Amino acid sequence: MTGPSAETKMQFLFALRSHGVTDTRVLKAMEEIDRGRFITGLFAERSYEDTPLPIACGQTISQPSIVGRMTQALQLSPRDKVLEVGTGSGYQAAILSRLARRVYTVDRHARLVREANEVFQSLGLVNITAMTADGSHGLPEQAPFDRILVTAAAEDPPGPLLAQLKIGGIMVVPVGQSDAVQTLIRVRRGENGFDYDELLPVRFVPLLEGLGRDG
Ligand code: SAH
Numbered sequence: 643m644t645g646p647s648a649e650t651k652m653q654f655l656f657a658l659r660s661h662g663v664t665d666t667r668v669l670k671a672m673e674e675i676d677r678g679r680f681i682t683g684l685f686a687e688r689s690y691e692d693t694p695l696p697i698a699c700g701q702t703i704s705q706p707s708i709v710g711r712m713t714q715a716l717q718l719s720p721r722d723k724v725l726e727v728g729t730g731s732g733y734q735a736a737i738l739s740r741l742a743r744r745v746y747t748v749d750r751h752a753r754l755v756r757e758a759n760e761v762f763q764s765l766g767l768v769n770i771t772a773m774t775a776d777g778s779h780g781l782p783e784q785a786p787f788d789r790i791l792v793t794a795a796a797e798d799p800p801g802p803l804l805a806q807l808k809i810g811g812i813m814v815v816p817v818g819q820s821d822a823v824q825t826l827i828r829v830r831r832g833e834n835g836f837d838y839d840e841l842l843p844v845r846f847v848p849l850l851e852g853l854g855r856d857g
Contacts (some may be wrong), residue, residue: 646676646678650690651690657691657692658706661692662707663714665713668713668737672706675733676689677703677733678690679765680703680758681695681697697730697731697754699754699854701847703731703733704730709733712734712793712814713737713738715814715828716814720742721743721788722741722742722743723746723788724742724744724746724788725745725780725791725806726745726746726747726748726790727747727778727790727791727793727849728793729754732747732757732761732762734793735758735770735772736765739762739769742788742789745769745771746771749772749774750775750853751774751853751856753854755773755774779800780802780803780806785805785806786806787808788810788811790806791813792815793846795819795848796817796848797818798817799813799817804831811830812829812831813831814828814829816844826840
C-alpha cells in the first residue's frame with residue numbers, strides 16, 4: 643500500500659484549506675490518515691478528490707472538506723471521549739481518533755462496522771470502538787460524552803443524544819429533510835440548557851431507525 647504521491651497529498655491539503663479547514667491539528671490528522679484506505683473498488687482512484695464517494699450498503703464517505711469542517715467545529719481536546727453516529731467507511735472516526743482520547747462509533751449496518759474495524763486494526767488505531775447499533779438512541783452504556791458527531795441527517799437533534807452530552811460538551815449534527823439541503827448545527831450544553839448555532843449548508847444521507855438488513 644503506497645498511499646498518495648507527494649503532489650496528490652499537497653493538492654488534497656490545498657483543497658481542504660481553500661474550503662475552510664484551517665485548524666492545523668485537523669489538517670495534520672487529515673494528512674496522516676490515508677483516505678484511500680477507506681475506499682475500495684472503482685472509486686478508490688478518486689480518494690484524494692474533495693468529493694463524497696459511494697461505499698457499501700448504499701452509503702457514502704463524506705466530502706473531505708466537510709469531514710474537516712465538522713472535526714474543527716467539535717473543538718476537540720486530547721482528553722475527550724467522543725461518540726460518532728454513522729461509522730460508514732470509518733474515515734471520520736479515524737480522524738477523530740487522532741485528536742481525542744477515545745472514540746466510540748456506531749452504524750446500523752453490521753457490514754460497514756466490520757469493514758471499518760479491519761481498517762482501524764491495520765492502521766493500529768486502537769482507541770476506536772466500532773459497534774453495530776441504532777445510534778439515534780446514542781450509546782447509553784458509555785454515556786456521557788464530551789463530544790458527539792452525527793454524520794447522518796436528522797430532522798431535529800435526537801433527544802437521547804442531547805441527554806448523553808456532558809455539561810460543557812459539544813454536538814455537531816446535520817439537521818433537515820434528507821432530500822433537501824440541510825444545515826450543520828453545533829449544540830453546546832451549558833449549565834442551564836442548550837445553545838445552538840448554524841454552521842453551513844450540507845447534504846447527508848438520512849439518520850434511519852433500526853438496524854440495516856445485511857450481514
Ligand atoms: N462518517 C462516515 C460517513 C457516514 S454516511 C464516513 O466517514 O465514511 C452515514 C452513515 O450513517 C451510514 O453508514 C448509515 O448507515 C449510518 N446511519 C444512518 N442512520 C443511522 C442510525 N440510526 N444509527 C447508526 N448509523 C446510522
